[in-house]
Amino acid sequence: MKIFKIFLIIFLSLGFIQSQSEEKNNDLKNKILKNIRCLICQGQSVYDSESDFASSIKLIVNKKINEDMSEDQVYKFLIEKYGDWIIYEPTLNKNTYVLWLLPLLLFLLGGAIMIKNLKFKK
Amino acid sequence: MKSKLILIIIFTFLIFCFLIFYKGLDKPNIYTPKTNIEKNVPIFKAKDFYSNTYINSKNIFIEENYYIVNVWASWCAPCRKEHPLLMKLSKNKTIKLIGLNYRDNLKNAKKFINELGNPYTQILIDKDGTLAVEFGAYGVPETFLIDRNKKIIRKFVGPINKIIIEEIKTIIK
Numbered sequence: 001m002k003i004f005k006i007f008l009i010i011f012l013s014l015g016f017i018q019s020q021s022e023e024k025n026n027d028l029k030n031k032i033l034k035n036i037r038c039l040i041c042q043g044q045s046v047y048d049s050e051s052d053f054a055s056s057i058k059l060i061v062n063k064k065i066n067e068d069m070s071e072d073q074v075y076k077f078l079i080e081k082y083g084d085w086i087i088y089e090p091t092l093n094k095n096t097y098v099l100w101l102l103p104l105l106l107f108l109l110g111g112a113i114m115i116k117n118l119k120f121k122k
Numbered sequence: 123m124k125s126k127l128i129l130i131i132i133f134t135f136l137i138f139c140f141l142i143f144y145k146g147l148d149k150p151n152i153y154t155p156k157t158n159i160e161k162n163v164p165i166f167k168a169k170d171f172y173s174n175t176y177i178n179s180k181n182i183f184i185e186e187n188y189y190i191v192n193v194w195a196s197w198c199a200p201c202r203k204e205h206p207l208l209m210k211l212s213k214n215k216t217i218k219l220i221g222l223n224y225r226d227n228l229k230n231a232k233k234f235i236n237e238l239g240n241p242y243t244q245i246l247i248d249k250d251g252t253l254a255v256e257f258g259a260y261g262v263p264e265t266f267l268i269d270r271n272k273k274i275i276r277k278f279v280g281p282i283n284k285i286i287i288e289e290i291k292t293i294i295k
Contacts, residue, residue, distance in 0.1 A: 039260045052225055053260050056251030063252070080161070081258035 025065050032061050032074055035088050045088065163272045164256040171223060171231070171245035182244060188217045188294045189268040192242070192282075193254050195226040196234035198262040204281035205238045211287060212241035216294050221245035224254055224262050267293065 033047035038054045046054045046061075057078075064074045078086050090096045166179045183189055192208060194201040212219050221242035223231050228247070235245075248254055257266055258277065267276040267290060276293070278286050 052251055056225075056255050059250050060252050060255045081255065082260070 028071060029058075029061055029065055032065075032071055033058060035075075036061075036078065037086050037088055039082065039086065159258075159274060159277055161258075161274050163268055163274060166253055166256050168246040168248065168253055171221070171228075171247055177244075177246070182220060182246075183268065183272050185218070186270050188270065189220055190217060190290070191220045191222055191257060191266040191268065193222045193224050193248075193257070193259045193262050193264040195224045195262050196230040197226065198224075200281040201263045202234075202238070204263055204283070205241070207282050207284070207287055208241040209239050211282075211290070214291070214294070217290070218243045222248050222253060222257070222259075224248050224259075225251050269293075 030047060034045050036046040036057060038044045038046050038049040038051060038057075040053045041049045041051055044054075046057045061074055064077060069077070075087055075091070079091070084090055084093075084095070090099060092100050163179065163183055167176050168179075169175070170177050190211070194205075208219060211217065219242045221244070223245055225248065246253065254260075254264070257264075257274070259266075261279070263281050265278040265282055265286075266274050267278075269275045276290075
């Protein structure tokens, strides 16, 4: 009876761990799919689309996650196949330096002007 | 002096914004794939159309030949249109055609080939479309030209036409 109880606990724990890991993978999959543009549908992510292309991408993303690929590795794989356009959130590269750095520069410039004005008022 | 500097900064910023938007006007808001690409042939395993056995990509692209990978389906009308041109191209000995049967019903696909002829040295089944993704295709028909170094050097989106056939012939000369 005792052995049975131990086995039951181990069995339930394994089941719990597995379901936790599946949930984690599912969350990651949904996060990635929401950030992938459906190339044949206007203004829809792969997550929202039911097109042939979107369903193939969903299968590929699932496969890559099961192969233990990280989020960035999945994006890298897709960018290699379709270019930067496939990702909604652009990665930092020579084509997107201005896009990423301009707001920061403007913020710093604005801050500098504010500090200068405050000092001047004092 | 100070107000002049602020004016210059604002003016430069506005010019910059104008140029960005002006440049953006020329860009289409739909996906336009790059056709002059150079990337390695993906490594994959796929089912053969006739034998239904799995084949490794390493055993497909073995010869020192140019290869064409054509993504097709029996339900795709433009594929029917480009098929006679593929039949003609298949007579060229310096190139081998590989067909990728995309999300198709096997029975219909076989009927399509029996009716229009088989230009392919090998046909692979891509039941769920994942193999097409490995090649970077996003629809049918799409055609990829692979050089002797097993690199994809050209991608043709849409049906093949006479101009494309001439371009392929020039490349493989």
